[in-house]
Amino acid sequence: MQLPRTPEDPEREPLLGERSSPAARDASPNPLSRHHRRLLLLVCATIVAADFGSALALAPQISIFESLICRRIGDGVDCKSPEVQGELALLTGWKETADQLPGIILALPYGFAADRIGRKPILLLAVAGVVLEDVAIRLVCWWNAALPLRMIWATPVFQIIGGGSQTATAMVYAMITDMVPAEKRASVFYIIAAAILLGEILATPTSAFLMAWSAWLPSLLSILFELLGLFSAAFIPETRPEATQAIKGNQDEEEREDSPISEDNADHGQNYPSKPTYHRWKDTVKRYWMHIQGTSVKSWNFNMVYIVCTFLLASIGRQALQLVIPYASKRFSWSIPRASFLVTLKGIINLVTLLFILPPLSTWLSKHASMSPALKDLRIVQGSAWLLTLGTILMSLAAQPPLFTFGLCFLALGWGFYSALRSLATALVLSSQVGVLSSCIGLAQSTGSLIAGPILAAAFRHALRMDGLGMGLPYMMTGGLFFLASCLTCLVRISGARSRP
Incomplete structure (x- = not known):
């Protein structure tokens, strides 16, 4: 089912098309x-x-x-x-x-x-x-x-x-x-x-x-x-x-009506027998594959490649949070319960950011800076990405607990990056493509988490045998990944980004 198209600019329409105005959003x-x-x-x-x-x-x-x-x-x-x-x-x-x-x-x-x-x-x-x-x-x-x-x-x-x-x-x-x-x-x-x-x-x-x-x-x-x-x-x-199920039911009904067996059964006043479970699943997979093939390629441009790759890199970096407790416990000779309070500090800053900083900032960018929803999300993503980069670099250089905690605070301030990036990705595709987009994002995050475990574990084991700045190797690597993710977000381009007065 195709959504209605506007005749103004079909080349830009998949990027920002069929989205309500900034005021409406x-x-x-x-x-x-x-x-x-x-x-x-x-x-x-x-x-x-x-x-x-x-x-x-x-x-x-x-x-x-x-x-x-x-x-x-x-x-x-x-x-x-x-x-x-x-x-x-x-x-x-x-x-x-x-x-x-x-x-x-x-x-x-x-x-x-x-x-x-x-x-x-x-x-x-x-x-x-x-x-x-x-x-x-x-x-x-x-x-x-x-x-x-x-x-x-x-x-x-x-x-x-x-x-x-x-x-x-x-x-x-x-x-x-x-x-x-x-x-x-x-x-x-x-x-x-x-x-x-x-x-x-x-x-x-x-x-x-x-x-x-x-x-x-x-x-x-x-x-x-x-x-x-x-x-x-x-x-x-x-x-x-339920509407989706009704559409699928209509499609199945049309297939049965077009089938010679169905016509034969109709002549004899018989109902067409239900398909076995294997054939029903096979038809479902076939319909989804045809839907993916029929998806407009125009909207899946380099922006989507940049965003999915950003999710991949940021997901690897995200796993470094799992090392906060053992890393702080080893480097600063803290007990594990004491080191675990760093997770609480990060969580409190995250909560304040998500509930009291990002929503007002989003509103201000829309009303006072006249930014479209997509550009507004992009600017929040870019700022958050650089905060993540700065925070992990400070954590890698920290030889004393105060600097490590300070870097963790920067990391926490940028943690809204993931929610804002998901919102940006949703704004750049048609409604009918959100499912395909979610699958790509989920696969990127899973793949990032899959390879992050052994990479960061090996870096941590190697860092344990080093002194000085070498002990911060896991967070140096994480900072490099966030830096690459930040660079990718700077490559995203949005047409018609400014909202109209």
């Missing part, structure tokens, strides 16, 4: 409906509970891994020694890599399933698979005398159920896209990102407090909160557009 008088607010509340509750559980286990899990590695190596070994820390980095790095494989392999099949049976069942399966994986990790650690610790690399197999966290994230954004008006979507993306950060902010000090008794207490409690997230997801209403 930024100053829309229509608030979210009661149904939309209920959906957003349930989605946020699910995200906060699940992410709170995940963040609650972050520092305790590192502490448990560290103690088990020390015990395996032998008595009298310093847990901060390069040997122990190198094994810890290797363990967590390859675990991060293994976590990305199910999402990459199963994204497309579960995407098709979500279009046929709905978003909600796939979301529930994805969250359930993540919970089972975390339970398996706890069991491996508990039975460490009989099971090697590296067996946690096999636990992502449970993500076959639902496709893992990447699929869950895709379902959340799909639900928001289904139900929230386009002019409200960017603001809702900021709210979703803020909800994720809220889980981190609440979980980190709670985890540090509980670790004073035992690292196992917050580790096991995290499973309970993840189950609460699963319970909350069960109350989210289905958002799959």
